[in-house]
Structure formats: C-alpha cells, structure tokens
Amino acid sequence: MFRIRSFPKLLLSISTIGLIISIISVFFRDRWLFGASCLLVSSAIYLVYLLSYDYKASHLMQLAKKHLDRNEVDKAVDCMLASARLNADEENLVKIFGQQRKNLDTFKSASAKLYGKMEASDAPFVRFLIGSFFYFAGDIQKTKELLTAIRVEERSIKTVRLLGSALYDMKDYDGAIEVLSRYDSTSLPTNENELAVVFGLGIAYLSKGDKAKASEYLLKVQTRNPRFGNVSKILATMKDTAD
Numbered sequence: 001m002f003r004i005r006s007f008p009k010l011l012l013s014i015s016t017i018g019l020i021i022s023i024i025s026v027f028f029r030d031r032w033l034f035g036a037s038c039l040l041v042s043s044a045i046y047l048v049y050l051l052s053y054d055y056k057a058s059h060l061m062q063l064a065k066k067h068l069d070r071n072e073v074d075k076a077v078d079c080m081l082a083s084a085r086l087n088a089d090e091e092n093l094v095k096i097f098g099q100q101r102k103n104l105d106t107f108k109s110a111s112a113k114l115y116g117k118m119e120a121s122d123a124p125f126v127r128f129l130i131g132s133f134f135y136f137a138g139d140i141q142k143t144k145e146l147l148t149a150i151r152v153e154e155r156s157i158k159t160v161r162l163l164g165s166a167l168y169d170m171k172d173y174d175g176a177i178e179v180l181s182r183y184d185s186t187s188l189p190t191n192e193n194e195l196a197v198v199f200g201l202g203i204a205y206l207s208k209g210d211k212a213k214a215s216e217y218l219l220k221v222q223t224r225n226p227r228f229g230n231v232s233k234i235l236a237t238m239k240d241t242a243d
Contacts, residue, residue, distance in 0.1 A: 057087035088125030107137040176204045
C-alpha cells in the first residue's frame with residue numbers, strides 16, 4: 001500500500017480548521033453545502049494522514065510508552081525501533097518521553113536493550129533516540145559517546161541540544177560551547193530549540209567565568225523570553241555579583 005513518508009503538518013491544521021467550519025455551518029442553513037464540502041475535504045486529508053508513515057510511527061512510539069509504563073521493555077524497544085525505521089520524528093519522541101521522570105530502572109533496561117540492537121538500525125535519529133534514553137536514565141557518558149559519533153553536518157538542533165547538555169553536565173564547558181555553536185545565530189532566537197541553544201551557550205560561558213560572553217547570550221534569551229531557564233534571575237545575580 002502506498003504511504004506518505006512525511007505528512008505535512010500544515011495539512012493537519014487545515015483539516016482541523018475545515019472540521020470546525022463544517023460544525024459551525026450547521027447553524028446556518030444557507031451555508032450547509034459549504035460546510036459539507038469542508039467536512040469532505042477535512043475527512044479526506046485525515047484519512048491520508050492515517051495512512052501515512054508519520055501516523056504509524058507516532059502510534060508505535062505511543063505504544064512503546066504504554067509498554068514501558070507496564071514494564072514490558074522488550075515490546076517497548078521493538079516498537080521504538082520500528083517507529084524509528086518509519087520516520088525520524090525527534091519532536092514526537094521528546095513530546096512523548098521528555099517529561100518522563102519515573103521508572104528509571106525500566107529506562108535503564110530499555111537503554112541497554114536499544115543499544116544492543118542499534119547496529120541493525122544505526123542512523124542519526126536512532127542514536128538520538130538511544131542517547132535520550134541513556135540521558136533520562138542518568139548515563140551521560142553513554143549519551144556523549146552515541147551523539148559525538150554522529151557526523152557534525154548530520155546533527156539536528158535537538159541532537160546538539162542534548163549533546164550540549166550532556167557535555168555541560170560533565171563540566172566540559174568548552175566542548176559544550178563547540179557543539180552548541182553549530183546552531184549559534186547572530187539574530188535573536190525564534191523558537192524553543194534556538195532559545196535552548198543560546199541559553200546553553202550563555203551558561204557554559206558563565207561556568208567558564210566569561211561573564212561578558214555569558215551576558216551577550218543570556219540577554220538574547222531574556223529579550224525573547226525572560227522566564228526561559230530563569231534567565232532574568234541569572235542576569236540579576238550576575239549584576240549583583242559584579243556590583
């Protein structure tokens with residue numbers, strides 16, 4: 001069966017808007033035909049999405065989380081690797097597992113089993129997946145090992161964020177700065193990933209004792225989002241210390 005490998009997220013938004021319009025049109029007799037057309041188009045778009053690799057991969061990753069919650073590690077690992085083969089969706093991975101703070105023993109077991117099966121599915125996203133699990137489980141050295149093996153030009157911004165965090169946690173501030181600098185921009189950060197990179201550069205320079213450089217980066221973060229990483233508090237503390 002033909003499947004779309006990467007489904008445009010914009011189409012899902014259009015599908016949702018079309019569905020809302022079709023519901024609203026029920027209350028207007030002279031708009032029912034327009035509403036029915038919107039419903040038809042929305043349904044067609046969503047059906048195509050259900051047949052896409054995006055949906056299948058997302059479903060498998062959600063299923064993997066359910067297996068982990070039930071301590072069914074082998075089933076979870078198989079679902080995650082199957083998902084990774086279908087679609088390299090880092091955003092979905094972080095969304096599903098990023099807030100996980102329980103069952104660390106299960107995460108450790110899953111990390112080891114994923115690592116043992118990595119060779120058959122080795123790819124930058126698979127390394128990011130396994131590196132994330134080791135990071136969640138507290139094995140920062142393994143995270144570093146997995147992610148530094150990814151070629152620099154193949155590192156996504158999320159990979160750089162994770163590797164930068166691992167190096168910072170290991171107090172390798174120069175290494176963190178070198179890694180994060182790949183996505184350093186002269187302009188202000190525009191999204192969460194860019195904010196995290198700029199913030200990471202700022203605290204790495206601060207930890208090195210380079211307050212001038214740290215202020216340069218942290219002020220960029222404060223300009224966009226004063227609450228990100230308590231950046232305003234960090235800058236205020238730096239000012240008080242300087243005074």
